[in-house]
Amino acid sequence: xxxxxxxxxxxxxxxxxxxxxxxxxxxxxxxxxxxxxxxxxxxxxxxxxxxxxxxxxxxxxxxxxxxxxxxxxxxxxxxxxxxxxxxxxxxxxxxxxxxxxxxxxxxxxxxxxxxxxxxxxxxxxxxxxxxxxxxxxxxxxxxxxxxxxxxxxxxxxxxxxxxxxxxxxxxxxxxxxxxxxxxxxxxxxxxxxxxxxxxxxxxxxxxxxxxxxxxxxxxxxxxxxxxxxxxxxxxxxxxxxxxxxxxxxxxxxxxxxxxxxxxxxxxxxxxxxxxxxxxxxxxxxxxxxxxxxxxxxxxxxxxxxxxxxxxxxx
Ligand code: NCD
Numbered sequence: 001x002x003x004x005x006x007x008x009x010x011x012x013x014x015x016x017x018x019x020x021x022x023x024x025x026x027x028x029x030x031x032x033x034x035x036x037x038x039x040x041x042x043x044x045x046x047x048x049x050x051x052x053x054x055x056x057x058x059x060x061x062x063x064x065x066x067x068x069x070x071x072x073x074x075x076x077x078x079x080x081x082x083x084x085x086x087x088x089x090x091x092x093x094x095x096x097x098x099x100x101x102x103x104x105x106x107x108x109x110x111x112x113x114x115x116x117x118x119x120x121x122x123x124x125x126x127x128x129x130x131x132x133x134x135x136x137x138x139x140x141x142x143x144x145x146x147x148x149x150x151x152x153x154x155x156x157x158x159x160x161x162x163x164x165x166x167x168x169x170x171x172x173x174x175x176x177x178x179x180x181x182x183x184x185x186x187x188x189x190x191x192x193x194x195x196x197x198x199x200x201x202x203x204x205x206x207x208x209x210x211x212x213x214x215x216x217x218x219x220x221x222x223x224x225x226x227x228x229x230x231x232x233x234x235x236x237x238x239x240x241x242x243x244x245x246x247x248x249x250x251x252x253x254x255x256x257x258x259x260x261x262x263x264x265x266x267x268x269x270x271x272x273x274x275x276x277x278x279x280x281x282x283x284x285x286x287x288x289x290x291x292x293x294x295x296x297x298x299x300x301x302x303x304x305x306x307x308x309x310x311x312x313x314x
Contacts, residue, residue, distance in 0.1 A: 003302040006310070007119045007126040010135035011176040013141050019177065025298035026291070030145075033069065033293055042301040045070035046103035047221055047263040050076045052129065053109045058264050058289055059129050059138070063106045066296035071076075072104065078122045090114060091121055098122040100267070101309060103273070107131075113170075116285045125303040127296075129230060133228060139263055140173035142295040144181070146288050147218055150259050155182045155244050160217040162209065163244055163271050164233075165224035166195045174220065175201055188212035189244065213253040220261045221246050221272050237270050247273035252281065259284045 004022045006015065030039060048067040052206050060076065067074040077097075090109070097105065098121065105126045112132030113274050119126035130136040136296045148154040156185050159178055165171045165187050175198075178185050185203040187194065206212030213219060224240070234240045234247060246260065260283045268274035 006136050008299050009116050009128045010138050011080050011137050011173045015178050025296040026145050029297040038069050041071040043070035046072045048072040048104040049102045050106045063291040063296050064292050071295045090168040094121045105134040125307050130169050131170050135173045135306045136169040137173050138296055139170050140177040145291045145295055158184045158216045160186045160213055160216040161220045164193045164224045165189050166193045167228040174295035186212050187192055190267050209250045210253050216254045218259055219254055251285045
């Protein structure tokens with residue numbers, strides 16, 4: 001068995017044992033990242049290019065740190081989202097980069113499917129750092145690692161994903177991962193922010209926070225993705241906060257030891273109360289960021305092993 005992928009384009013293609021393998025290795029990299037000497041050489045000699053066609057703080061920084069901790073040569077390409085068009089431009093960019101002999105290509109792009117397209121054109125390992133509203137696999141993996149370490153397991157948990165589900169690749173990747181690992185997933189949000197047909201993915205859908213949050217072990221909040229909204233999806237932010245913003249009162253419906261998560265960037269007072277977000281007894285938001293570096297180290301390490309094996313066999 002073992003991790004069999006050439007790319008990490010989404011959670012969809014991964015088998016449960018592959019997810020476990022990434023998380024197990026990431027646990028080792030958490031320990032390494034907490035030690036005085038944070039260096040290992042799993043990626044030594046390899047070139048990693050980060051190409052972000054959309055804004056990013058956490059994801060880009062952690063991919064860069066992950067590569068550097070494992071000894072890769074890391075290059076960040078700054079690409080302005082506005083000047084990018086899907087199709088010819090993207091392929092041209094891919095071919096140009098491919099000519100520079102990269103080994104790992106980390107790509108974030110505003111169009112769903114753009115990263116898959118790019119992966120078909122290059123001969124290195126491609127990692128999806130978020131494509132439109134499609135997938136954000138390393139986010140789901142870092143969330144899974146955070147949950148597994150906090151709850152001691154990653155199965156038979158009740159997890160609520162709340163807010164702007166429709167525009168969220170984070171929700172999609174988490175929903176798929178949590179389903180594969182046999183958890184109960186409850187989606188909570190206004191009907192305008194709930195994609196149609198989502199219940200077919202094996203989750204329960206709620207409009208009401210009090211009902212949806214009942215006895216859950218994990219509460220995952222999402223940012224209102226205004227950049228993906230082309231009209232009025234919510235009456236006002238005030239109203240939204242009143243109905244869907246997570247505060248201590250709404251959290252009281254969850255299990256007494258429920259943890260609070262948010263992928264960041266968060267809008268305090270819109271989807272989450274600032275005091276609750278900072279409450280280290282409930283919120284694991286900072287842990288999520290720490291796990292992000294370790295999960296990206298693990299994912300790139302495993303992909304690099306397969307890349308080297310493929311090249312040796314060729
Ligand atoms: C998320 C993203 O970009 O999809 N952020 C992240 O990667 N941590 C979520 C968001 O932008 O709201």
